[in-house]
Amino acid sequence: MDIIWITTLVIAVIAVLVAVGLVYAGKKFAVKVDERVVAIRGKLPGNNCGACGFAGCDALAAAISAGEAPVNACPVGGGPVAEAIGDIMGTKAGAMERKTAFVACKGTCEVTKNQGNYTGIQDCRAAVLSGMNITDCTYGCLGFGSCAEVCPEQAISVVNGVAVVNRSRCVSCGLCVKTCPRGLISLIPESRIVRVQCSNRDKGPVVRKICSAGCIGCGLCAKQCEFGAIEFDGTLARVNPEKCTLCGKCAAKCPAKVITTPVN
Secondary structure, eight states: OHHHHHHHHHHHHHHHHHHHHHHHHHHHSOOOOOHHHHHHHHHSOOOOOOTTSSSSHHHHHHHHHTTSSOTTOOTTTHHHHHHHHHHHHTSOOOOOOOEEEEEOOOOOTTTSOBSSOOOSOSOHHHHHHTTOOOBSOSSSOOOSOHHHHHOTTOOEEEETTEEEEOTTTOOOOOHHHHHOTTOOEEEEETTOOOEEOOOOOSOHHHHHHHOTTSOOOOOHHHHHOTTOOEEEETTEEEEOTTTOOOOOHHHHHOTTOOEEOOOO
8 A cells, every 4th residue: 555655646746746847848938929919810801811912811910010011911801900900000001992803804605715625624724734725815714713713702703604703792812813824813903993804915806806805906995095094015905093084985985895894
């Protein structure tokens, strides 16, 4: 019996010593947590989408606390989140306009066509990697819906062969932008309602042959604009939002009807 009691006592003493050691080590090597980081992280939506340019919400919270990122760096949370974080940081969030995804292509099945039957993986990235020209337009939407697959809010659907964004559901996370292998999707301020919905940089005669809804670079839109808001990337028209007054004259004159003011 003495041996049992001695053994029990020794184990108890060792347990107490280990516990004391752990408490000491915990205090000695404790990593100080910035309470502001915790508070900021609590205000972020938690999508961890990376649209802010950081690895996730934790990284963004740390960057904001350290002054390495603005309080309105989260595009998903928008103004309300920016204001809440601004209160934590003791600074004003400033004006922040909501952004939505925009697909620069109107190449539906009715205005262009496939070159053949693609039998590979039904994924836009896989189709591009195959090296085949699936559609006549090598710039346009492939319509396999890779962007729709990654959208956490189901804000994208493929309609008649082209990705369409429901702007009311889009949270501007940017995952679709990163996914599109042809770079057709961008995040733009919601107020930019006048847009050129085409990405084809071929010359007009080539575009006419492959898509009746493509920009042919005719320049009629630029002639209609009194404010010089229409600019050209090669033969592809672009709308400069800083000069555009939303008059809509360019859209009305465009023969291909490729300058649009989309409404979801």
